[in-house]
Amino acid sequence: MASIRDIKRRRDSIQSTEQITKAMKLISTVKLQKSRAKAEASKPYYDMMYDTINSMLRKSGTIEHKYLKAGDSKRKAVIVITSNRGLAGGYNSNIAKLVLQDERLKPELTDVYAIGRKGKDALGKKGYNIAQDYSEVINEPIYRDAADITMELLDAFGQNRIGEIYLVYTSFKNTVTQIPTLKKLLPVEMAEGSEKADLALMNYEPNEDEVLDSIIPKYMSSLIYGALLEAVASENGARMTAMDSATNNAEDMIEELGLIYNRARQGSITQELTEIIAGANAIS
Numbered sequence: 001m002a003s004i005r006d007i008k009r010r011r012d013s014i015q016s017t018e019q020i021t022k023a024m025k026l027i028s029t030v031k032l033q034k035s036r037a038k039a040e041a042s043k044p045y046y047d048m049m050y051d052t053i054n055s056m057l058r059k060s061g062t063i064e065h066k067y068l069k070a071g072d073s074k075r076k077a078v079i080v081i082t083s084n085r086g087l088a089g090g091y092n093s094n095i096a097k098l099v100l101q102d103e104r105l106k107p108e109l110t111d112v113y114a115i116g117r118k119g120k121d122a123l124g125k126k127g128y129n130i131a132q133d134y135s136e137v138i139n140e141p142i143y144r145d146a147a148d149i150t151m152e153l154l155d156a157f158g159q160n161r162i163g164e165i166y167l168v169y170t171s172f173k174n175t176v177t178q179i180p181t182l183k184k185l186l187p188v189e190m191a192e193g194s195e196k197a198d199l200a201l202m203n204y205e206p207n208e209d210e211v212l213d214s215i216i217p218k219y220m221s222s223l224i225y226g227a228l229l230e231a232v233a234s235e236n237g238a239r240m241t242a243m244d245s246a247t248n249n250a251e252d253m254i255e256e257l258g259l260i261y262n263r264a265r266q267g268s269i270t271q272e273l274t275e276i277i278a279g280a281n282a283i284s
Contacts, residue, residue, distance in 0.1 A: 018250035025243035046226035071163035081121030146225035
């Protein structure tokens with residue numbers, strides 16, 4: 001059985017950890033409120049952008065455009081959005097698993113454009129080529145970052161260095177529920193279930209190539225920026241939940257150790273009394 005000193009030292013250590021997890025929970029709660037507000041305010045815009053592009057394609061008949069067909073290259077690019085820090089439960093590992101389990105994203109044929117060190121490190125160890133590291137972007141996402149990433153990927157797509165582009169991030173549903181999500185950005189495809197029947201054909205002015213050249217980069221930038229905002233909200237929600245769970249576990253352990261400490265202390269006192277009585281009896 002552990003000594004009273006060892007039990008007390010362990011209890012004090014857990015109490016210090018509990019104070020840290022409580023502080024981290026409070027910080028994550030404040031950050032969650034801000035990031036959630038941003039994500040919810042912008043979500044209608046990029047959802048509308050996604051629906052608009054799908055509506056255009058459904059009404060366009062058969063269009064031959066570079067952004068609507070896979071490139072000649074067999075390589076694929078995937079934008080992986082995770083965090084720069086841990087202590088967020090399964091937030092980062094769930095994204096890595098989603099990439100690893102997708103048969104389209106084989107390590108030998110996939111370039112990772114990492115936003116967040118955790119995803120970069122996890123996939124780099126699995127043999128994925130880390131084409132770019134944008135880890136600093138996740139600290140304070142702005143639309144300009146999403147636009148710059150979009151232009152770099154479109155340049156690689158236009159030069160046939162990559163043939164398809166995917167986006168992997170965590171969709172924010174609520175404080176306790178975050179959903180790992182994978183979307184195909186290029187070539188642009190209609191959502192499942194979309195039909196072209198009974199729809200008037202779309203007319204483009206001046207022509208379809210110029211319109212799609214202009215709007216699809218904005219479409220990609222909007223989806224990436226929206227994913228960044230949702231990822232930040234999801235990270236803070238996951239960390240708040242993880243720290244709340246850790247705090248509760250620490251409280252349970254402290255309570256249990258308190259009982260063990262009291263039993264050990266009582267046992268020690270009893271033993272001392274027994275020895276004193278035995279010594280007194282021996283003298284008499």
